[in-house]
Amino acid sequence: MALSRKVGLIAGAKYKGGGPMLSWVLHRISGLGIIIFVTLHVIASFLTQQLGSDLGIFVNTIYESIYFQLFIVFCAIFHGVNGFRIILLDIWPRLIRYQKESTWIEWFVIVPLYGLIVFIMIQRFLQG
Amino acid sequence: MQVTLKIFRYNPEDGRKKHYDTFTLDADPTDRILDLLEQIKGSEDGTLGFRRACAHGVCGSDAIRINGVNRLACKVLVQDLKSRKVTIEPILGLPIEKDLIINMEPFFDHYRSVMPYFVNDDPPPSKERLQSPEDRERFDDTTKCILCAACSTSCPSYWVNEEYVGPAAIVNAHRFIFDNRDQAASERLEILNEQFGVYRCHTIFNCTDACPRDIQVTQAIGEVKKAIVNGRLD
Numbered sequence: 001m002a003l004s005r006k007v008g009l010i011a012g013a014k015y016k017g018g019g020p021m022l023s024w025v026l027h028r029i030s031g032l033g034i035i036i037f038v039t040l041h042v043i044a045s046f047l048t049q050q051l052g053s054d055l056g057i058f059v060n061t062i063y064e065s066i067y068f069q070l071f072i073v074f075c076a077i078f079h080g081v082n083g084f085r086i087i088l089l090d091i092w093p094r095l096i097r098y099q100k101e102s103t104w105i106e107w108f109v110i111v112p113l114y115g116l117i118v119f120i121m122i123q124r125f126l127q128g
Numbered sequence: 129m130q131v132t133l134k135i136f137r138y139n140p141e142d143g144r145k146k147h148y149d150t151f152t153l154d155a156d157p158t159d160r161i162l163d164l165l166e167q168i169k170g171s172e173d174g175t176l177g178f179r180r181a182c183a184h185g186v187c188g189s190d191a192i193r194i195n196g197v198n199r200l201a202c203k204v205l206v207q208d209l210k211s212r213k214v215t216i217e218p219i220l221g222l223p224i225e226k227d228l229i230i231n232m233e234p235f236f237d238h239y240r241s242v243m244p245y246f247v248n249d250d251p252p253p254s255k256e257r258l259q260s261p262e263d264r265e266r267f268d269d270t271t272k273c274i275l276c277a278a279c280s281t282s283c284p285s286y287w288v289n290e291e292y293v294g295p296a297a298i299v300n301a302h303r304f305i306f307d308n309r310d311q312a313a314s315e316r317l318e319i320l321n322e323q324f325g326v327y328r329c330h331t332i333f334n335c336t337d338a339c340p341r342d343i344q345v346t347q348a349i350g351e352v353k354k355a356i357v358n359g360r361l362d
Contacts, residue, residue: 002140002223002224002225002231003138003140003146003223003224004223005221005222005223005234005290007220007221007287007288011220012220012284012287012288014196015193015196015197015220015282015284015334016195016196016197017197017282017332017333017334017337018337020331020332020333020334020337021284021332021333021334024284024330024331024332086331089331089350090331090350090353090354091354093347093350093351093353093354094347096331096344096346096347096350097344097347099331099333099336099346
């Protein structure tokens with residue numbers, strides 16, 4: 001009997017698609033990060049404001065931690081810039097020939113922007 | 129030089145689970161991976177199963193995963209690889225029949241679903257149906273497809289969705305959609321506008337990298353998407 005066509009997560013992750021596949025994976029992860037952030041925010045607001053529960057304050061401490069904030073800022077910037085790149089390629093398919101160049105431009109935007117925001121966030125965090 | 133090949137093995141008749149066998153061979157830098165597979169089958173293990181036909185990158189029968197990416201075994205030289213340790217596996221997303229041999233039928237079912245043939249109900253002219261070089265240029269790239277399935281089986285959307293027609297089917301639809309002598313473009317666009325048509329493509333680009341004929345697969349899919357949205361072929 002033939003082996004199933006199903007491709008597991010590990011087998012799929014082992015495919016060496018390089019930079020473009022990494023962009024796609026990061027787009028999914030950053031999207032999930034944004035969903036988690038918004039969900040935690042809504043839950044914390046509901047628990048605190050509607051029920052007056054201490055659990056809401058606990059949830060607040062999770063997504064307001066510096067580590068979570070650094071992660072979510074990366075998610076928001078990457079998801080936005082990469083999404084914009086994909087929209088441009090969808091509108092002008094002839095530009096798809098230059099997708100490698102477009103990925104480089106994307107990182108030229110993301111790295112300094114994220115670096116600047118991280119610098120400001122850490123500076124404020126250290127100042128208390 | 130010595131090359132070590134780690135090859136995926138599965139034989140439904142011997143009762144063993146899927147596993148890997150390792151072979152160490154003497155090879156020249158200009159040997160192709162297909163040559164090494166032939167060497168193993170000829171002198172080390174005659175039970176090794178793999179497909180081959182023309183062995184010159186035209187028939188598309190020997191698409192496999194070489195060190196984690198889809199390639200034709202007859203087009204990759206030992207000197208092209210960064211490592212002397214080579215992992216050989218069947219392409220993903222299609223049922224494995226034996227070792228490196230996969231069942232291509234689901235792939236061809238998707239291919240057939242997009243009407244990959246010329247449709248023109250006008251009476252044929254006395255000579256050929258003429259076409260300008262500019263009109264021909266519009267779909268020239270997608271005429272190069274050899275149906276090796278390297279593109280479709282490199283696509284994560286194709287791996288997880290049996291219904292998705294896949295990049296190869298869209299490329300072959302593109303070849304006829306943008307042929308100005310053909311009269312069934314709107315029917316093909318309607319097929320590809322379905323839930324499991326072009327919109328399952330998430331511009332991952334694995335297909336373009338995997339294509340042994342250097343077809344701009346993602347661009348072709350993008351052009352079909354745009355034709356569906358705009359309702360015209362420009």
